[in-house]
Amino acid sequence: MVTAVALAPRFGFPTTTPTPLWNDRPLPVAPAPVQAPNWVELAKQLKPAVVNINTKRVEEGMPQLQGPMGRDDQFQQFFKQYFGNQRRTVRSLGSGFIINPSGYVLTNNHVTDKATEIHVKLADGRELSATVVGRDPKTDLALLKVDATGLPVIPLGDSSGLQVGAPVMAIGNPFGLEQTVTTGIVSATGRVIGEGPYDDFIQTDASINPGNSGGPLINGQGQAIGVNTAIFSQSGGSVGIGFAIPVNVAKPVVTQLAQTGRVERGWLGVSIQPVTPELAKSFGLASAQGALVASVVDGSPAQKAGLKRGDVITEYNGRKVARSEELPRVVAETP
Template structure:
């Protein structure tokens, strides 16, 4: 019996020694790179809520200088605003011996003064060379020489499950080190269409913004930028901007002072299981074209609404979020080769990549009068010229006035939507609409193209009987 106990104990010790041997040691990496990570403090004149409703919703114990950076992650509600001067903290890292520093755009946005604090306690005034809101990247410059620098790595080589490490100043605690693994790659987030984010479970909190994410070779593979949280604190979901995207922005800022991106001029969406069925696809994949912008490169090509883009310059497109970063980093005026699925057939289309323009403001939605149409449980009306102009509908379409119980409601159609197309049939007017819905098959998903508040999109609709 004693021998069995001793044997089990030996196995337990050996097992734990083996497990410990597999855990990474980050001490050398921190010693080598910690000096190149900096603390960034800014003075800003920002709009602040005139009442204390948002302040009451922030977690307790937040230092005053961290409130504004916290709101970037927390997304507090709006309200009445009045300007005041405040200070905020973030992180950054040095990429050149002569003083170029990288951080997030939101860390230095609207800053009247930027101070970079080095690991040796020196504090240097920084000049903003340029920043890009779309990627949330900012390039700073301090007057110094022989500064420690980080080594730039390749995020393309990162594997899901690989260990990564972050150094930064969460809540102002400088040179804090946290580690975790890569949870996913190529994540598309709201407002981040041109960034294929690296998702990790590294503990990132307000103040880590702009700090580096290292791989196990001690090279920077990303900038820690955002967290997903219901409390404002870390909840296991952190997102970093891939360093190849960052360095592309840096080179453009250095050479031209601004950032230019490629543009096709299409609005796209994911292909759901129901939409895949309606388009005769074996599985959901690709980016479904729901709108082609007038005067855009896409309009000048053979691309059509309803095409499903499955490849861009030889790179496979599984989800719609993968396409914008590829297009954005493409050379302006260069030719791109797209593979698309159109009505069950695969086609190759060549598009000349254009320059991404500024985003236009959306026009308000007008009030309308109804005309009964009951086949799908909705009422629709023809569009007047004024309504077309206001709703940004150039041609075709009927306007949804009311939505009752039925297939349309189940599909997600709402009052104010414009129905442009059902399956492969364009809807010119109410007569077209009524004729086409009478012939829809029962028990099969049908693709319906709608436009909502200026944005088109496909929905899958199924009539039970």
């Protein structure tokens, strides 16, 4: 016998369906108007312009020696007195990319820093000696020159409009593995990682490892929009957090390096700090934007312009200053 059983609502419990705590409605986002970049074709065309940089430098100094009972400065002095400072040759690998058919190669300064010999290996197998046209430690950029013409190049794009989530491709020589291509997206822009006064890094999850430094970060149009520079890793390998110098930071630096071999920057003469929401409220500002002047150097352009401690700079030379980190870069670009 089949019996149908109806359960009555328990006393005190509602009979209506409760409103869920979450919202499952899809976002009203229009589908992407274009397909994913043709990475296969872009890689074929761009890889010939990416180079392997091999450097040699000589380091002097005694290795840290220990006596039988552990660290002993007298033991160290004894060996230094009789054997002197030891010299050793250190070799390192990095990447770079050709930006001019006449042999100009853009890379990181730390790839070639203190190098006594620099060799650039082209995709066609040629290995050429390179000279340093100029270097800029503050942005970690260096411009090299090889004696060759008619070389393939990678065009420089515009990093100012780069959007988080945009697809990107990294090309380089991680661990000496030449012409390695990885892809990912832009994870963030404007990152400050403590590398220098002009930090403005692009963060990407495209795999970047030791040896990738100096290689290009490419957008979907086949243009370099960054110079791969650093990774965040506790193991030394890629964990999906890589950083690239925006190409818009590199362009004025490269121009000056090619012309004079060095970079000259504007100087304002202030120390600054961020405008926090609390400070913005105390100053009566509509939003927490700009750079708060903490001090002014005597005789500086800032003092001559009438800037005082406690002023908030929201615009410089016609350019908006939304964050305090932006002011040093804007001032530096002043002729």
